[in-house]
Amino acid sequence: MDYQQLLHQAMATALSAPGRGRPADYIPALAAVDPTAFGMAIATVDGEVFGAGDWETPFSVQSVSKLFTLALALAEGGEDADALWRRVGREPSGNPFNSLVQLETEQGIPRNPFINAGALVVTDRLLELTGDAVGAVRDFLRAESGNDAIEVDDAVAASEARHGHRNAALAHFIASYGNLRNPVESVLAHYYAHCAMTASCRDLALVGRFLARHGVRADGSRLLSRSEAKRVNAVLLTCGTYDAAGEFAFRVGLPGKSGVGGGILAVLPGRGAVCVWSPGLDQAGNSVLGVAALDALTTATGWSVF
Ligand code: DON
Secondary structure, three states: OOHHHHHHHHHHHHOOOOOOOEOOOOHHHHHHOOOOOOEEEEEOOOOOOEEEEOOOOOOHHHHHHHHOOOOOOOHHHHHHHHHHHHHOOOOOOOOOOOHOOOOOOOOHHHHHHHHOHHHHHHHHHHHHHOHHHHHHHHHHHHHHHOOOOOOEEHHHHHHHOOHHHHHHEEEEHHHHHHOOOOOHHHHHHHHHHHHHEEHHHHHHHHHHHHHOOOOOOOOOOOOHHHHHHHHHHHHHHOOOOOHHHHHHHHHOOOEEEOOOOOOOEEEEOOOEEEEOOOOOOOOOOOOHHHHHHHHHHHHHOOOOOO
């Protein structure tokens, strides 16, 4: 399999697409990104990595981090992993990622772990289990990618905190239903910081391999049982790209998680992981060229979970 050539073809197809979307600006620090940046990388289950474009440039992972907090909260929960699923659902929300509307009728139980409301509950759970949710995510990313330079961009975290009225509203509302164990301020601080982690396509593709390996980490140890890894992949497929998850499954056919930094990490079960980055977003907050490149790659290769 000539991965390098496949990446270059997917990149060329994506770059020829008519529109690119616009970078997120509701977190002011993110608006400074180069809108023309594009990177893509594949990491295979046995540790080979291939890349194209700006594949080694770090970017703000944003909601891609929700995948790691979920996996780590389940892993740290051990025997009690299912306790998380009593506090957060696993149905697509059909609403934007930062919506508040369902929380009241559903008594403070967020629809799924990837909308902001659900991710706040997952961060709270990870904080409860480890005492340091940000540190847990950072250590995991460093260990799986082999890149010890992965770090929180404090300016991005602070910028989001200053403009984070919606997330603060969500967290307080969830707390009013008794579904947060830590103070709202701590949960928000850990959430903003893990979203503000910077990593490259190379790094994230290497990290994503644990889901392609059905829960097994780079060092051969098991993070998740095979069944839990299946569950995480299933929620990624149905909820990982918010109310565009149907369109993403239709076009790409893989479990994937997007972030408003423009990154998308997709899992090729048994084969590896692909990460693509282009900052221009569509209405749902997913990278326009990122989806186009994954569409081109999976259409050319037939890779899919279907
Ligand atoms: O909470 C937020 O709004 C951001 N820190 C993360 C949102 C995000 O990345 C949504 N993804 N496409």
